[in-house]
Amino acid sequence: MTVAPHNYDHERALWDTFAASAFKGLPDGEPVFRWTQYADHPADPGPALLGDPASALEIGPGTGRALAHLASRGVKAVGVDLSPVAVARTRERYGHLGAEFVCAEVLDHLGEDPRNYDAIYSIFGAVWFTAPELLFPLVAARLNPGGVFAFSQPPAIPGAYGPQGMYKGGFAGPAMFTYRYSYPLDAWAGWLTAAGFTDVSVTELNAPVEGHIGTLIGRGVRL
Secondary structure (H helix, E strand, O other), X not given: OOOOOOOHHHHHHHHHHHHHHHHHOOOOOOOOOOOOOOOOOOOOOHHHHHOOOOEEEEEOOOOOHHHHHHHHOOOEEEEEXXXXXXXXXXXXXXXXXXXXXXXOOHHHHHHHOOOOEEEEEEEOOHHHHOOHHHHHHHHHHOEEEEEEEEEEEOOOOOOOOEEEEEEOOOOOOOOOEEEXXXXXXXXXXXXXXXXXXXXXXXXXXXXXXXXXXOEEEEEEEEO
16 A cells, blocks of 8 residues: 655645634534534434543544534543644634644654543544554554544545545645545455454445435444
């Protein structure tokens, strides 16, 4: 497998720009936890996919709404994000609920922070933007026995597999870019199994409107 040569300065700039834009349109109200890109998907499994964790780590929490939802239910909730803009905004918006937001690169954080969790998850977050053979073993090492690892993201475009570069905001101006990783369902299941997870499931949840883009959802349990 090919691992993209990351430049975290470029990636941090991209995610700072994304965070500044995302929070402008973020409505007030209760935090929400959903795995799909559709606000009212009737088959979205919600936080039940994580079981009943006492502690959870979200890798790439973005606007922080899912993590805040868990914190509001009494879960000891931690999120790690590369963007200082996102972390500052999420702390301001949801810190009062007890959610902790950390600014760090996910591989560094998982390798250096000694805390373990009952659940680690990613919703269109770090799993989509990090090489799975590097990320998944680190996730397994930070889970308690019986802990759940779950993630969602868009399914791969057929035939377009591996690391793929992505520019922010078109093809003019400063080169802010990142890499995302796309694979067929069985490849994601293979990465989970290789990292030591059991009860592995990787499926594509159809969109609520026929013909629209579905959602890849993966899950595994640490022995």
